[in-house]
Amino acid sequence: MVIKVPYVTAATTLFSFGLIFGFGHLRDSFRALLRLLFSSAAADSPAGCSPKGYAPICVGKEDFYIRRFFRRVQDCFGRPIASKPDAWFDVVERYSTDSNKTLHRTTKTSKCLNLASFNYLGFAAADEYCTPRVIESLKKYSASTCSSRVDGGNTQLHIELEELVARFVRKPSAILLAMGYATNSAIIPALIGKGGLIISDSLNHNSIVSGARASGATIRVFQHNNPAHLEKLLREQISGGQPRTHRAWKKILVIVEGIYSMEGELCKLPEIISVCKKYKVYTYMDEAHSIGAVGKTGRGVCELLGVDPTDVDIMMGTLSKSFGSSGGYIAASKEIIQHLKLTCPSHIYGTSMSPPAVQQVISAMKVILGEDGTGRGAKKIAQIRDNSNFFRSELQKMGFEVLGDNDSPVMPFMVYNPAKMPAFSRECLKQNVAVVPVGFPATPLLLGRIRICISASHSREDLIKGLEVISNVGDLVGIKYLPVEQEETTSVEKPKKL
Secondary structure, three states: OOOOOHHHHHHHHHHHHHHHHHHHHHHHHHHHHHHHHHHHHHHHHHHHHOOOOOOOOOOOOHHHHHHHHHHHHHOOOOOEEOOOOEEEEEEEEEEEOOOOOOOOOEEEEEEEEEEOOOOOOOOOOOOOOOHHHHHHHHHHHHHOOOOOOOOOOOOOOHHHHHHOOOOOOOOOOOOOEHHHHHHHHHHHHHHHOOOOEEEOOOOOOHHHHHHHHHHOOEEEEOOOHHHHHHHHHHHHHHHHOOOOOOOOOOEEEEEEEEEEOOOOOOHHHHHHHHHHHHEEEEOEEEEOOOOOOOOOOOOHHHHHHHOOOHOOOOOEEEEEOOOOOOEEEEEOOOOHHHHHHHHHHHHHOOHHHHHHHHHHOOOOOOOHHHOOOOOOOHHHHHHHHHHHHHHHHHHHHHHHOOOOOOOOOHHHHHEEOHHHHHHHHHHHOOEEEEEEOOOOOOOOOOOOOEEOOOOOOOOOOHHHHHHHHHHHHHHHOOOOOOOOOOOOOOOOOOOOOO
């Protein structure tokens, strides 16, 4: 997906950033001058974050961005909540007396519509099947194993979940890790190293980027979701071989995501698998945002797009989204999983998943599979699909520039201007709707956006409430960049003007 920024929007966005950075550098220059004249003025300077005589530890482009831009808008991020992340949750109110440098919590909370959490199937709230079993596992095993899997942290629950994950994603075997981010960043270096080649989608998650860099393998990037460019890159790299020596690559690993978290876009998996088969290279797919959330039975993009799971060599997923827990998994052949259990430092040295968190995933998967004796799992999957497609369609009709594909529960819409992101977030919060603004470094500097995440726990009334507020605030802030559809809809009332 190529985002084409309108010229006027691009110009005003660049002008806004120019003002912010220009005045920021001007203030830093005056501060440096004052520091020379009055040593006491150094307390709040960039150099003030290091003891006297030490080299500054946090001076650089990132520090400048944090001080001069992020600090102005940090009240829109990291908002504390005081309840479970259900369809509605309680957001703790905060205030600042020093222009957002520090934020102080109050005892007041606001009940807000939750369009921010990855609670895709609603399992993060109390569940009639999951919650009693989680409580029982807490009594039996405690909150932590206080040990790694290879020492004393391998419970019967961990073994059961690995078998269940493998059965759920239709792979021979699986391994669990205690953190979703670390699943990518720690597993990739255990799969490939020096002499290997990683070909990564240009919009892959930071955890994949970190893992690829830590592996020591050569990294090449193909244009986002572009199988033709992937094939061109593969031809060039296979024919050229390793740098300097031109020897054949030891192995080649192509890494993609099922649903791209900042775009809400489905991977073109059938075409990418076809290219990888043609050149006999391995595929690694991150299903953090797709497993459980898409597909007829919640089995992810392979099921949704009609791809045989055996064609994907390594399938990664997180357990903190659709399953309402924490941790991650890798599913692959028995040989690969055995190799990872013997070589992955996160598995060997890291504390295993909390037993109650493991039980939560076991219970949630059984509900999805219908093994709880009800049809609630199928209803949840149908509900999130209907909710996602309804919400996306209505946003598009209102004139928002919505990214992504149908069936995806992640739907960002473009804001661009750095002043409009916090303005939109703050105004929505005033009207009891919680949304997430996303900007640099999670996205390119000029492509700021608001990311909406839909849940099966949202009712149609919840979604209509959210749409009304978003439409009104969108008009107020001026981020409806596309023509508004004139045809009236019966599902959403015409939003009232502020």
